[in-house]
Amino acid sequence: MAASTPIRSRHGSARRWSMSFDEVLGHDTIRQCMSRVFGRDRISHAYLLAGPEGIGKSLLAQQLAKTLLCNRSPVGSGAQQRMNPCGECGSCQALASGNHGALQILASVESRGIEVGTLREMMRSLSLRSGDRRVVVIDPAERLAEPAANALLKILEEPPAGVVFLLISHRPAQLLSTIISRCQRVTMGPLTLEPFLEVLATVPIDESSGRWLFGAVGGRPGAAILLQQALERCGGEEALAQIVHSAVRDPRDLVAVAGDAGGQTDREMALATIRVLTDAIWAFRPAVGPGRWQAAEKATLLSHVARHAERSGSVDLCLEATAMVLSATDLEQLRIRLPRSLGVA
Structure with missing residues (x-):
């Protein structure tokens, strides 16, 4: 399924596209590193965000995409610049409303995975669009069917100008090693207790419940939110x-x-x-x-x-x-x- 719409999340909302980069809780080292890279405009053509489910990979991908596409982008403005998109320009507003032509999202449909025809149609659509940057999110990348994975590899070998690929993977061992080698890998782990509780407080989930959930699922706030919802439902x-x-x-x-x-x-x-x-x-x-x-x-x-x-x-x-x-x-x-x-x- 190719779409120029925000990533659908089991426990997210369109509000995520109105958030600033600083509002992404946890993963401080990764955010600081990405801010330096973006500030110096040393952006790779492809990033692999790898780690367990429910730790914030999709949310980080959304904020990276928003920063890259912002019309008043801080990208290239200096190593110390915070990577917060303005939230006010036409691009940021389009993302917040769920409709941005420079953003393409590939997600699996049912059991078929992400098919090669979908990938080719996405690339054709991007080629027709003018602009400085375009962003492709593949979530999760391990759901690429074999022909699609081979096609993506060829694209990454000769990446089109101005296109940044954000691959999200819960199980990177299932990806082609040649795809991994052509991406800048960003390994993300579970959150520690304090940022985990901060994330849950935004739901809101109280601290006592949050501590119990941390013991239940580790530092995976996405999984914790789903488990808390199940507790309430049952x-x-x-x-x-x-x-x-x-x-x-x-x-x-x-x-x-x-x-x-x-x-x-x-x-x-x-x-x-x-x-x-x-x-x-x-x-x-x-x-x-x-x-x-x-x-x-x-x-x-x-x-x-x-x-x-x-x-x-x-x-x-x-x-x-x-x-x-x-x-x-x-x-x-x-x-x-x-x-x-x-x-x-």
């Missing part, structure tokens, strides 16, 4: 813990945990459900004993189910497999049965 910790540790009559009922963010496909809803339940399993793990190891094993197995759902797996089979993992007591048998239940044995 009626609290006890109710969600009951779902995590019990058998369900109809696996399709599990999607109520993640809810519908609006406009989601069945696959996207299933993936959101599996990811929230994966975090919930770890959140409600015992402090000590074999139950802690079992929680880790179940979370790992659910991550495999999610990856199968991402690729091409049946949504119903993936939800059935999720229910099987949640209710399992014999993990040895679960490892044997799970591939069969997904239809991959």
Whole structure:
């Protein structure tokens, strides 16, 4: 899906395109480094923003794109200049309204990934547009189908003038090594506690809940927000813990945990459900004993189910497999049965 619209986020909004660079919380070292690079106008033709899901990669990409496209851009204005777009020019206003022709976003559709035809159409559209800079966001880059990945590699080998590629990747090991080598890699990690709590306070989520969520999901505020929403939807910790540790009559009922963010496909809803339940399993793990190891094993197995759902797996089979993992007591048998239940044995 190619679009000249903002990145869609499971827990974001158009307000993100009205934010300044300084409002991106956490990742201070990366923001300072990018500010120096932009201030000196030493911009690479491609950046790879790599790290776990839910840590702010898409948000950083949005702010980089906004800075690059601002008509009063501070890019090249000096090493010490803060990289805050003006927020007032026609470009910033177009981004805030969700319509900017110099921004192209490639995202996967259902299980097909990002196809080569979509990439070529995007490049054709950019070639017809005049202007100093154009920005392409690919989110996530590992969802490029093989022909599209090969086509992107050729583009990166001879990058068009004025085009900056922002590749977002949760699992960079799945990318072609030749694509990685042609990008400036920006490795992002989970947030530490203080910026994590600052992000959650903007939702708002209180500090006590934030500290519990930090222990549940680590420094991934995006995952924490989804887990908090699941807790509220289910009626609290006890109710969600009951779902995590019990058998369900109809696996399709599990999607109520993640809810519908609006406009989601069945696959996207299933993936959101599996990811929230994966975090919930770890959140409600015992402090000590074999139950802690079992929680880790179940979370790992659910991550495999999610990856199968991402690729091409049946949504119903993936939800059935999720229910099987949640209710399992014999993990040895679960490892044997799970591939069969997904239809991959």
